[in-house]
Amino acid sequence: MSAISITGLHKHYPRVHALKNIDLTIERGEFFGLLGPNGAGKSTLISIVAGLTRFDEGSVTVLGHDVLTAYRQTRRLIGVVPQELTFDPFFNVREVLRIQSGYFGLRDNDAWIDELMQALMLTGKADANMRALSGGMKRRVMIAQALVHKPDVVVLDEPTAGVDVELRKQLWTFIRRLHREGHTIVLTTHYLEEAEALCERIAILNRGEIVALDTKRALLARGIGHTRRVCITTAEPLGPLPESLAPKLRRQEGNQIELQLDKNTDSVMAVLDDLRARGAVITDLSMEGADLEDVFVELTHGGSA
Ligand SMILES: Nc1ncnc2c1ncn2[C@@H]1O[C@H](COP(=O)(O)OP(=O)(O)OP(=O)(O)O)[C@@H](O)[C@H]1O
Ligand SMILES: [Mg+2]
Incomplete structure (x- = not known):
């Protein structure tokens, strides 16, 4: 039962x-x-x-x-x-x-x-x-x-x-x-x-709707398939991001930004080129697979009702 x-x-x-x-x-x-x-x-x-x-x-x-x-x-x-x-x-x-x-x-x-x-x-x-x-x-x-x-x-x-x-x-x-x-x-x-x-x-x-129902492991596996997080450190704070990147922004603090990128459609190199073209000097870069937060953001589009 x-x-x-x-x-x-x-x-x-x-x-x-x-x-x-x-x-x-x-x-x-x-x-x-x-x-x-x-x-x-x-x-x-x-x-x-x-x-x-x-x-x-x-x-x-x-x-x-x-x-x-x-x-x-x-x-x-x-x-x-x-x-x-x-x-x-x-x-x-x-x-x-x-x-x-x-x-x-x-x-x-x-x-x-x-x-x-x-x-x-x-x-x-x-x-x-x-x-x-x-x-x-x-x-x-x-x-x-x-x-x-x-x-x-x-x-x-x-x-x-x-x-x-x-x-x-x-x-x-x-x-x-x-x-x-x-x-x-x-x-x-x-x-x-x-x-x-x-x-x-x-x-x-x-x-009001169930958008995902699965084991934690399966949800995470699903997330890793789609997105990755990229943390970029620049020499100077970046200020407002270009329109192409703004929707992907997860966090921006001082001279660090964290983006959530789709593995299939977003190219990390293109993002870096875009930032460099705007005069940014990139001093550090790290990438991670998804955690539950990425899956959550992906499924709920980060939005509240
Ligand atoms: N007593 C109520 N009368 C009218 N609307 C309500 C009532 N309780 C909840 N709601 C509405 O129903 C929806 C769901 O609310 P609920 O409190 O269940 O959400 P929640 O997922 O628990 O949110 P939170 O994470 O903020 O606790 C919301 O749109 C809320 O405004
Ligand atoms: Mg509640």
Whole structure:
């Protein structure tokens, strides 16, 4: 039985067709990445799977249970860490986790709550009021909150947004542990390196449609076939690029530019000639194959909805 199965899903908001005929199956035990630019529909999809948002057409099941007709079951099987930080400022961390346990009818959940707090390095903050916590700490509490009932399927919507590098690494370790222990993990992230480091299979959503769905390895192989990144250092900063190169620009900082070139149609030599013709003195050049970011940019044309 699949962890999550979505067929023919459509979701309209008054002004936007947010999900267009989504078909997606995530198997038990997978570490799945859901990527896409702002407004692609990731949070909407997650919210539907969590049974929190209505949809117009299609069907969604969690471990075989329909999110509409078997809401009570699906809610117990899934733990969702929402993208927005929402919390009640009047409770401390332990209270928040006890209240959440209460929603699932779990009394005497303190042993697990303690374990969760320890794993998320919250033990020292157990008695701290939510409003007194830093953003990163609140994020950890929300993760603990999603796990109080030991759900099979754990869905994390941008769990590391606005989180510093060290905490991000700690969260990765923690999420990896959940996965090792048998949980199905679905993760959305804007950090493509994060998806690359963690996820086995990835869907890329763009404007409500799945534009890629494959193993990370296959996606990367696909990227390497098409594009390469070229980093060019010049003696002087280049200023605005000519019209022919501007669409290929990935980054421009001081006297360095990074271009994404199509292996089949763009010639590195032609680019260099073009720059030299404009008086640039090229002092360094490096080239790389694609990483997930290139694949992402290629598939979503770098655009937000
Ligand atoms: N409650 C709502 N009412 C109306 N429109 C909404 C609502 N929630 C989302 N939308 C719209 O639906 C589309 C998808 O939004 P969603 O939040 O799912 O995207 P996302 O992929 O999670 O983006 P982000 O990366 O910014 O979190 C956007 O166009 C958004 O403006
Ligand atoms: Mg979102």
